[in-house]
Structures are given as structure tokens and as C-alpha cells.
Amino acid sequence: MIATTDNAKKPKPRTVRFRIKRSDGHGKPSRWETFDVPVQPGENVISCLQSIATHPITSEGKRTTPVVWDAGCLEEVCGACTMVINGKVRQSCSCLIDEYAPEEGDEISLEPMSKFPVVRDLWVDRDRLFNDLKRIKGWVPLDGTYNLGPGPKESRDKQQTRYKLSECMSCGCCLEACPQYTLETDEEALEKTFVGAAIISQARYFNLHETGKQLEKERLDALSSPGGVQECGNAQNCVQVCPKEIPLTESIAAMGRAVTFHKVKQFFAGE
Amino acid sequence: MIASEGTDKRVIVVGGGLAGLAACVRLGEQGVPTDLFSMVPVKRSHSVCAQGGINACNEVARQQGYSEYEHFDETIYGGDYLADQHPVLEMANWAPKIIDLLDRMGVPFNRTGEGFRDLRLFGGSLFRRTHFAGATTGQQLLYALDEQTRRYEAEGLVTKYEFWEFLWPITFTEGKTTRCVGIIAQDTRTMQLRAFRADAVVMATGGPGLIFGKSTNSVVCNGAAASRCYQAGAAYGNAEMIQVHxxxxxxxxxxxxxxxxxxxxxxxxxxxxxxxxxxxxxxxxxxxxxxxxxxxxxxxxxxxxxxxxxxxxxxxxxxxxxxxxxxxxxxxxxxxxxxxxxxxxxxxxxxxxxxxxxxxxxxxxxxxxxxVHYSMGGIWTGYEKGNYAPGEPYGKHVSGDLPPVDSEPGRGLRPGAPCNMMTSIRGLYAFGEANFAFHGATRLGANALLSCIFDGLFNGLSVANFVNNLHTKMSTDGSHAETPASAIHQSVYDEALEIEQAKYDALLARVSEDAEQSDEHNPYVIARELGEEMTAACTVVKTGEGLEKAIVKVRALKARYANVQLADGAMWTNQSLVYARAVGDMLKLAELTLVASKAREESRGSHYRLDFPDRDDDRFLKTCQGIYDAATDEPRLEWRDVDTSLVKPRPRTYGKVDAQPEKKEEASASS
The missing domain is CATH 3.90.700.10 (Succinate dehydrogenase/fumarate reductase flavoprotein, catalytic domain)
Known part of the structure; x- marks a missing residue:
């Protein structure tokens, strides 16, 4: 008997209705299905999806297939379970039913993110996000893994700035909310479409590091090419939806300035 | 040596958490092409959940009397003498170097006013020896290794197979030795099964928290991959050692x-x-x-x-x-x-x-x-000893004492020895939480991140050497002493693929036709009952009687599982099939955990038996090896003496004194 056993006697569950947008994959038609899920206090969207997986019966009493969704840590640090809940993009693990649907008969709608191709139901393919990290050379160029002593010393303030940026879990909320970020599946076009706030902020993160800076020029080149920082429309939605409260607009502004400076320098250097 | 061009060397790493990524980075640096398989995009691996920090001797602690040796001694004492001493010594000696490396990778470790890496206290030590990045250290370390892996991916040395599931190790027998020469894996989106060749396979697949139902683990930590290796013949070490946080x-x-x-x-x-x-x-x-x-x-x-x-x-x-x-x-x-x-x-x-x-x-x-938080147990692995061999095991270390040995590399393990962290199947390695070696009967806080990265970096070199030897060692007749994977006949892979394809087809055919799916054969219900039983019988306090009842229950669940029913017959992205398949493997690992817990009639570290409350070194200062018996579909146990030639066991009390809730109250009332 440990933490997994519920403490208090369970009260009678109440019912919450889930409307879930389902589809068999990218480009296939979608449909809505509804499920009446009995919930106890303290449940979240994930535990409700688990209930649906165990007994996949719609509110009309029809047998259906279990809903497919993506999940990982369930504590809002891995980014996997991101979806659109009641029209707003967020992680489903931290979406508590008591908060989101406090009244009997309340409804919760779940949809897959719209800026990425659907794999099935609520699961989307966010490969593009990880590929875009290659576009900006998102790493510190090490000589190798042999023992060469410590890294550069760093002030507390700078560490705090970098730490905040490094909390980005590539969930894609900022991209879902961005008017300039569009659904794209054509591989060639992907190279030229807007990378979005998460990637720009990561470029800033690596440029702030003493060794990471070595690749600053390449990163600024990438961010001044098609799909770079100039395509930001300044809607500022990104910073509102970031679950980690990363100062994304600050990052975009910083990288915008750096790109301008970089181009001016290139112009005078005759590059 | 950088020789990726024209080489047909190949390594497979299964799992993209800290251990798997560290292995990829080390193998990439050695120029060995690596295929990396993961159930999730590697940046979302369970390592992100690690919070507190990573232990290593450091200059401040050293000047107060701490040493790599004391870190080693703490880990052995913490693990109640069940850990393999030689690998732990080597790990403690490398810890400061690993911190330096992570620092160079750009991990935003917290800083002191002067800009040095900050330190905090952690369990089982009286010294500040834990380095940290806020309270998301695992996430920060994982990202740093993910970034370095991405660099090798961009250079073409690492190929990622994300959303692919490991199904089975492929083995090949040559003369008297059977060795792992690849894996069968499945794309969980298209459901395509494929055989992959490799000269060596590294299992870095984490722990089995899900067999306890709710735990602190991520949803992918079901232990199925390790269970499949166990079912394929790899010995599983100390399954009974489960940490409850x-x-x-x-x-x-x-x-x-x-x-x-x-x-x-x-x-x-x-x-x-x-x-x-x-x-x-x-x-x-x-x-x-x-x-x-x-x-x-x-x-x-x-x-x-x-x-x-x-x-x-x-x-x-x-x-x-x-x-x-x-x-x-x-x-x-x-x-x-x-x-x-x-x-x-x-x-x-x-x-x-x-x-x-x-x-x-x-x-x-x-x-x-x-x-439930962590599994000290895991796939059993071996090693080659380093050069520290005291005449008598040292039993007198007191916190702050001068260490009896320095921290030169090679003291605990021979660096690069091909057998380091190799399982009982040749060519198959286990790193990280999937490896049983480092933590004995209890893991100290902030030692997990260390053991994962140490395995990947230090023992990644062992894998590279094993592969290089395979390609260079010739018999007297001029042929390879052992055939590299690229030259093994295709039929070996085709046959392995057929077996797995048949298993998959059989499971897919188990779609329930009933309007109402019965709970009796519902994989989610079976898993829930398994979790409840395991949590009740096999966590903080265990008894022989309770374990026996749980074994009966798990065997009944296995019988129900034999007729498992799926709610989805889709031939693509069939998540319920993937889940149901794992439940079968979880049941077998759970059974081993119970059988081992019942057989260990003593209390040691995390394993506490109410009916045997004391440590019993005479009978159980031994590693429990679980061997899967395919004929009976049940585990068989073998016991191996723990090599205690470095540190002599002593009572593990942490200076406990009697205390009563009333005491202070009376004292304060009278004062």
C-alpha cells in the first residue's frame, strides 16, 4: 500500500462529456465522437483518455476503437501530450478536470494540433520541429568527449537567462498559436517555411553560450534565410501559450536585432 | 580514429534517454555508425523527469575531506553491499570528469556568486556533492546529449528510428557461441516490422515502473524491452530491488x-x-x-x-x-x-x-x-576488473578520511574492455536503468543520472572496441574469427522476422468481436490488476505469504492474458496492440520480481521482508539472477556471490537512534 492507492473513500463519480476529433491520418476525413466519462476528483485529461481506452464506448452506446494519443512524462516536462483542448493548445496531462469542467455535464473538446500532420486521432507528427533544430545548428560544438576540464565560467544572471530558455520542451504550443506558422508536409517547402518561436529562441540559447557562440554566424545565416526571423508577424500569441513561460518575444526581438546587425556587417565586409 | 566511410560496422542503440544518447555520442565520436531506436522522440525520453541533480566529487567537497573514494563507499553502503563494487569505483572516479563534460556541452548548471557550479546536499551523504540545473536536471542533461546526438545525426553517423519499438534481439550461433547480431523492430505508426543488422546492440531502455501500475515513471517505462531480452535468454539481475521514493x-x-x-x-x-x-x-x-x-x-x-x-x-x-x-x-x-x-x-x-x-x-x-520510482535491478551485465586489488577489502573508511586509493582511470574497470556491461548474451549490452550493476539494493539520490551517462560514455567505448575487434580479428585460415553482421546470411534475419511477424499477426487477430469487451481479457484491466497486486505485495513491505498470493494472482493474469482481446484491429498506428503486447511482457517481468522477492529471505536496502527483518550476508550477499525457462514459461533463479574484494560489508544503520513522538512534547511541556 503506497501512494498509488487512493487515500480517501471514493465519492460517487460524476460524468464529463468528451468530444474528440478523430481521424485515421493526415489528409483523411475527420469525425467527432463523444464519450461520457465517469470522473473522480483529481483526474486529468490523460486519466480520462485511459478510461476511454479501457472501455471505448461512445455516449450513444456504440463500440468504437480506443482513441489514439501521444503521451510521455505526464508532468509537463516532456511535451508529448500537447493537444487542442476547448480550442486552446496545451498539455493534456496538466489539464485538470476539476478546473476545466467543474460542473456536472460539462463538456471538454479534444482536437489534434492543426499545424502538424495527424498520425491518428490526437497524435500528430512533430518531426519537423526536431529537424528545424538542425537548421539552426542547435548544439555546442565540442572538440570531443574526452576529459578537457570544465566549461566556461558563467555568471548567475546569465545562467538564469539560459536556464529559462533551455526549459523549452519542443511541445509546439507556440507554433500552433502562431499565425505565420503553417501546416506543411512537402519536404522541399519545409526548408523555406517559418521556423517559429521555439526554434528562434533555441538559436538565442546557443548563441548565449561561450562555446555555442562559435556557430553564431551559421545560426544567423539560417535565421536570415527564407523561413527565418523576419517572417514573424509580431502577433505575440507564442508567449501567451508557452507552458514554460519562456520569454519567446524577447528571444525573437533579440534574434531580429542580431540578424540585422549580422547583415549590415556582411554588407560592409562585402560578403 | 574516424573511419565511417566505407565501413560496414554498425551498432544499434535501443532507447534514447541519457544512457542511450551518451552511447550514441561516444560511438559517433569513434566513427561507428549507429542506429538509434526509441518509442518516443528521444528528447521526450523519461530522463526528462529526473529532477534533483547528479553526484560527483568536486573541489569544495574535496577540501573538506570528501573524495571519489567516499562517493564510491557511500554508493556501496547505500546499496547495502549488493552493487558490483568494481564498476561503482570506476563510476565514482569518472564522475567529476562527466560533470566537466556536461558543463562544456552547455548544461545550465546553477552558479555561485563567483560563477562556479553550485552544489547541494543529497541523500546518503554528509557532503555537498550534487550538481544541479534548477530542479529539472534530468531534462537539462537529456537536452544537452540530445543536441550532441543531433550533431552526429546531421553528420550522418547516427540514424534515428523514433516511434519504433524494439521487439526482439536477433541471435546467431557460430561454433560454440551465440551472439546478438541485430534486432527486430516495428514502426508503431505504419506497423511495419523489419530486421536490422548490427555488430552489437545496446539496451538503454530504462525501468519497468508500469508493472506497479502508477509510479513516477513515464508511460513508456513498462520494462517490456528488458523483459524481451530476458525471455530471449539474457539473465536478469536483482529483479526484487525496486526503489520506492x-x-x-x-x-x-x-x-x-x-x-x-x-x-x-x-x-x-x-x-x-x-x-x-x-x-x-x-x-x-x-x-x-x-x-x-x-x-x-x-x-x-x-x-x-x-x-x-x-x-x-x-x-x-x-x-x-x-x-x-x-x-x-x-x-x-x-x-x-x-x-x-x-x-x-x-x-x-x-x-x-x-x-x-x-x-x-x-x-x-x-x-x-x-x-514506486526506480529499479536497481535490471539486465545482468559483466565487466573486466581494473587494477585496484587491495590485499584485504577495506572496511574502515570513515567519512572525511583519506582514501586508500587514488582516482586514476582504470582503478575499478579496465577502460574499453569489450565485456564491460555486456549481458549474458554476447554482443548485447545493457546501459542505464536497464543495467543492474551500479545501485545494489538501494540507489542513492542523484546517482542515476551519473550511472546512465557513465555507462553510455565509458562503456560506449567498450562497445566500439567489441565491434572493431569483430572486424579485425582473423582466424588462422584468414576468415573472420566471428562473422561481422554485414556478412551473416540473410536467412538468419528472415527467420527472426518471420517469428515476430507471426506473433504480431496472431495478436492482431485477437480483435474482440463482442459488442461488450469482457474485462476478463481486456489488456488495460489486466494491467490495472497487475499494478494493484504488485503495489500491495511487492513494494515497501513484503511478506512470504503476500508474495505467494501475488504469484498465484499474476499466474492467473497470465492465463487470462493468453486469451487477451484487442479493441482495435487497425493495421496502422494500432496503439492498443502495442499496449497489449507490452502487458504480456510486463506480466513475465512482474512474475520474476515476485519470485525473486520471495526467494530472498532477508531484508536488504529497498527489499524489506517483514518475516525476515535482518540482512543475512551468509545466505544472501549474492546477486539474484533470473533466467527465463521457456519450457515452463516461469523464472528460474541462480545466485552469484557478490565480489566484495574492495569494501568489506558493515552494518547499514545511518546512525539511527530511538525516537518517540511523545518525547519532545513532554520535554516542551515541562520546560
Whole structure:
């Protein structure tokens, strides 16, 4: 008997209705299905999806297939379970039913993110996000893994700035909310479409590091090419939806300035 | 040596957490092309959940008397002498170098005013030796290794197979030796099965928390991959050693960890001295609070190792009935500390608590209870000893003493020896939590990240050497002494693929036709019942009787599982099939865990038997090896002596004294 056993006697569950947008994959038609899920206090969207997986019966009493969704840590640090809940993009693990649907008969709608191709139901393919990290050379160029002593010393303030940026879990909320970020599946076009706030902020993160800076020029080149920082429309939605409260607009502004400076320098250097 | 062009060498790494990524980075650096398989995009691996930090001797602690040797000694003592001593010595010796490397990779470790890496206290040590990045250290380390792996991916040395599931190791027998020469894996989106060739395979697939139902683990930590290796013939070590973390928040879907760093930074665990005290925490005066860990363990206080803290909390709630509000929960209190300091040091976990519980731990004590957290047990691995061989095991180390040996590389293990962390199947390696070697009967806090990265980096070299030897060692007749994977006949791979394809087809055919799916054969229901049974019988307190009942139950679940029914017959992205398949493997690993727990008739570290409350070195200073018997579909156990030639076992008490809840109350009443 440990933490997994519920403490208090369970009260009678109440019912919450889930409307879930389902589809068999990218480009296939979608449909809505509804499920009446009995919930106890303290449940979240994930535990409700688990209930649906165990007994996949719609509110009309029809047998259906279990809903497919993506999940990982369930504590809002891995980014996997991101979806659109009641029209707003967020992680489903931290979406508590008591908060989101406090009244009997309340409804919760779940949809897959719209800026990425659907794999099935609520699961989307966010490969593009990880590929875009290659576009900006998102790493510190090490000589190798042999023992060469410590890294550069760093002030507390700078560490705090970098730490905040490094909390980005590539969930894609900022991209879902961005008017300039569009659904794209054509591989060639992907190279030229807007990378979005998460990637720009990561470029800033690596440029702030003493060794990471070595690749600053390449990163600024990438961010001044098609799909770079100039395509930001300044809607500022990104910073509102970031679950980690990363100062994304600050990052975009910083990288915008750096790109301008970089181009001016290139112009005078005759590059 | 950089020789990727034209080479037909190939390594497979299964799992993209810290251990798997560290292995990829090391193999990439060696120029060995690597295929990396993961159930999830590697950046989302369970390592992100690690919070508190990573241990290593450092200059400040060293000047106060700490040493790599003491880190080693703490780990062995913490693990109640069940860990393999040689690998642990080598790991402790490398720890400071690993921190330096992570620092160079750009991990934003917290800093002191002068810009040095900051340190915090952690369980099982009296020295500050834990490096950290806020309270999301695992996430930060994983990202750094993910970035370095991405670099090798961009250079073409690492190929990622994300959303692919490992199904089975492919073995090939040549002369008298059977060796692993590849894997069968399945794309969980298209459901395509494929055979992949490799000269060596590294299992870095983490722990099996899900066999306990709700744990602090991520949804992919079901242990299925390790279970499949066990079923394929790899010995499994110390399955009974499961760590229950003292401080977690119980939830409907999982238990969320509240890091040991909360106590490392000054958090205090307490309950009201009076049973049934209904006042809110802040209305209970200091003298009426029972800080039971501090009173019972004056030296270590709240930072006793996890198994001890867990048993004390369990005792307070379950046996003494002193839980807060009469429930199974105790206070973890940070409210005496500066809120801004807490945000800087512990922001990550405070955020989780606020999000999921709704109260602010800066101003209101957290309510926590133990939860299954980590598996010290794992796939059994071997090693080649280094050159530290004292005439007699050293039994006299006292905290702060000069170490009996220096920390030169090669003291514990021979660096690069091909057999380091190789399983009982040649060519198959196990790294990280999937490896049983480092933590014995209890893992000390902030040693997990270290063992994962040490395995990947240090023993990654062993894998590279094994592969290089395979390609260069010739027999007298001029042929390869052992055939490299690229030259093995295709039929070996085709046959292995056929077997797995048949298993998959058979499972897919089990779609339920009934309008109402029966709970009897519902994989989700079977898994839930498994979790409840395992949690009740095989966590904080175990008894022979309870374990026997659980074995009967799990065997009944296995029988029900034999007729498992799927709710989805889709031939693409069939998540219920993937889940149902894993449940079958979880049942077998759970059975081994129970059988091993029952056979170990003693109490050691995290394994506490009410009917055998003492450590029994005569009978059980031994590694328990679980061997799968395919004929009976049940485990068989073998016991191997632990090599204690470096450190002599001593009683593991952490300086416990008697303490009673009433004591202080009387004292304060009379004063």
C-alpha cells in the first residue's frame, strides 16, 4: 500500500462529456465522437483518455476503437501530450478536470494540433520541429568527449537567462498559436517555411553560450534565410501559450536585432 | 580514429534517454555508425523527469575531506553491499570528469556568486556533492546529449528510428557461441516490422515502473524491452530491488515525483505529534510537530537514503496512524525558506506541485507519500576488473578520511574492455536503468543520472572496441574469427522476422468481436490488476505469504492474458496492440520480481521482508539472477556471490537512534 492507492473513500463519480476529433491520418476525413466519462476528483485529461481506452464506448452506446494519443512524462516536462483542448493548445496531462469542467455535464473538446500532420486521432507528427533544430545548428560544438576540464565560467544572471530558455520542451504550443506558422508536409517547402518561436529562441540559447557562440554566424545565416526571423508577424500569441513561460518575444526581438546587425556587417565586409 | 566511410560496422542503440544518447555520442565520436531506436522522440525520453541533480566529487567537497573514494563507499553502503563494487569505483572516479563534460556541452548548471557550479546536499551523504540545473536536471542533461546526438545525426553517423519499438534481439550461433547480431523492430505508426543488422546492440531502455501500475515513471517505462531480452535468454539481475521514493504526489494517472532536492535544500518532513490534530499546518507550533526523520537519524536527518525515509513514512502513516488528516500523507515543508531562493533552486518541482495540486508550496507545506520510482535491478551485465586489488577489502573508511586509493582511470574497470556491461548474451549490452550493476539494493539520490551517462560514455567505448575487434580479428585460415553482421546470411534475419511477424499477426487477430469487451481479457484491466497486486505485495513491505498470493494472482493474469482481446484491429498506428503486447511482457517481468522477492529471505536496502527483518550476508550477499525457462514459461533463479574484494560489508544503520513522538512534547511541556 503506497501512494498509488487512493487515500480517501471514493465519492460517487460524476460524468464529463468528451468530444474528440478523430481521424485515421493526415489528409483523411475527420469525425467527432463523444464519450461520457465517469470522473473522480483529481483526474486529468490523460486519466480520462485511459478510461476511454479501457472501455471505448461512445455516449450513444456504440463500440468504437480506443482513441489514439501521444503521451510521455505526464508532468509537463516532456511535451508529448500537447493537444487542442476547448480550442486552446496545451498539455493534456496538466489539464485538470476539476478546473476545466467543474460542473456536472460539462463538456471538454479534444482536437489534434492543426499545424502538424495527424498520425491518428490526437497524435500528430512533430518531426519537423526536431529537424528545424538542425537548421539552426542547435548544439555546442565540442572538440570531443574526452576529459578537457570544465566549461566556461558563467555568471548567475546569465545562467538564469539560459536556464529559462533551455526549459523549452519542443511541445509546439507556440507554433500552433502562431499565425505565420503553417501546416506543411512537402519536404522541399519545409526548408523555406517559418521556423517559429521555439526554434528562434533555441538559436538565442546557443548563441548565449561561450562555446555555442562559435556557430553564431551559421545560426544567423539560417535565421536570415527564407523561413527565418523576419517572417514573424509580431502577433505575440507564442508567449501567451508557452507552458514554460519562456520569454519567446524577447528571444525573437533579440534574434531580429542580431540578424540585422549580422547583415549590415556582411554588407560592409562585402560578403 | 574516424573511419565511417566505407565501413560496414554498425551498432544499434535501443532507447534514447541519457544512457542511450551518451552511447550514441561516444560511438559517433569513434566513427561507428549507429542506429538509434526509441518509442518516443528521444528528447521526450523519461530522463526528462529526473529532477534533483547528479553526484560527483568536486573541489569544495574535496577540501573538506570528501573524495571519489567516499562517493564510491557511500554508493556501496547505500546499496547495502549488493552493487558490483568494481564498476561503482570506476563510476565514482569518472564522475567529476562527466560533470566537466556536461558543463562544456552547455548544461545550465546553477552558479555561485563567483560563477562556479553550485552544489547541494543529497541523500546518503554528509557532503555537498550534487550538481544541479534548477530542479529539472534530468531534462537539462537529456537536452544537452540530445543536441550532441543531433550533431552526429546531421553528420550522418547516427540514424534515428523514433516511434519504433524494439521487439526482439536477433541471435546467431557460430561454433560454440551465440551472439546478438541485430534486432527486430516495428514502426508503431505504419506497423511495419523489419530486421536490422548490427555488430552489437545496446539496451538503454530504462525501468519497468508500469508493472506497479502508477509510479513516477513515464508511460513508456513498462520494462517490456528488458523483459524481451530476458525471455530471449539474457539473465536478469536483482529483479526484487525496486526503489520506492519517499516523496511523491499521488494522482489519478501517475504519481508525480517531488525531488529529494526539496530536502537537500532544507525541506523538512513532519506530521503533527497528536493523532487527529485538525489544525492547518501553520497553526501547529514547532514543539507539536514530529520531525521524525530528524529525531531518529540525527546525522543524516531528512537526507537518509530513500528506502529508509520511505519505510519511516510508511510506518508513521500505516502502523502509527499519524498521517496528516488521518490519511496516508505527511508534510514536506519548505515554508520556512525564502520564496525567491526556492524559485531559483526548486522552481521546476514547485511548478509541478502548483499545477497538479493547486496550492503554493512556498507558503503551504506539501502533502506527499511514497511511490514506486526506480529499479536497481535490471539486465545482468559483466565487466573486466581494473587494477585496484587491495590485499584485504577495506572496511574502515570513515567519512572525511583519506582514501586508500587514488582516482586514476582504470582503478575499478579496465577502460574499453569489450565485456564491460555486456549481458549474458554476447554482443548485447545493457546501459542505464536497464543495467543492474551500479545501485545494489538501494540507489542513492542523484546517482542515476551519473550511472546512465557513465555507462553510455565509458562503456560506449567498450562497445566500439567489441565491434572493431569483430572486424579485425582473423582466424588462422584468414576468415573472420566471428562473422561481422554485414556478412551473416540473410536467412538468419528472415527467420527472426518471420517469428515476430507471426506473433504480431496472431495478436492482431485477437480483435474482440463482442459488442461488450469482457474485462476478463481486456489488456488495460489486466494491467490495472497487475499494478494493484504488485503495489500491495511487492513494494515497501513484503511478506512470504503476500508474495505467494501475488504469484498465484499474476499466474492467473497470465492465463487470462493468453486469451487477451484487442479493441482495435487497425493495421496502422494500432496503439492498443502495442499496449497489449507490452502487458504480456510486463506480466513475465512482474512474475520474476515476485519470485525473486520471495526467494530472498532477508531484508536488504529497498527489499524489506517483514518475516525476515535482518540482512543475512551468509545466505544472501549474492546477486539474484533470473533466467527465463521457456519450457515452463516461469523464472528460474541462480545466485552469484557478490565480489566484495574492495569494501568489506558493515552494518547499514545511518546512525539511527530511538525516537518517540511523545518525547519532545513532554520535554516542551515541562520546560
Amino acid at each position: 519517499p516523496t511523491a504526489i499521488p494522482g489519478a494517472d501517475k504519481c508525480r515525483l517531488m525531488s529529494e532536492s526539496a530536502r537537500g535544500e532544507g525541506g523538512r518532513v513532519w506530521v503533527p505529534r497528536t493523532i487527529g490534530d485538525t489544525r492547518t499546518a501553520k497553526d501547529i507550533p514547532e514543539a507539536e510537530r514530529y520531525y521524525f526523520l530528524e529525531e531518529k537519524y540525527p546525522a543524516y536527518g531528512n537526507l537518509v537514503p530513500r528506502d529508509i525515509a520511505t519505510r519511516e513514512i510508511f510506518d508513521i502513516c500505516v502502523n502509527q496512524g499519524m498521517g496528516v488528516d488521518g490519511q496516508n500523507q505527511v508534510y514536506l515543508d519548505l515554508t520556512h525558506m525564502d520564496p525567491d531562493y526556492l524559485t531559483e533552486k526548486l522552481g521546476g518541482i514547485l511548478h509541478i506541485y502548483e499545477r497538479f495540486v493547486g496550492t503554493n508550496p512556498r507558503f503551504e507545506p506539501m502533502k506527499i507519500f511514497p511511490a
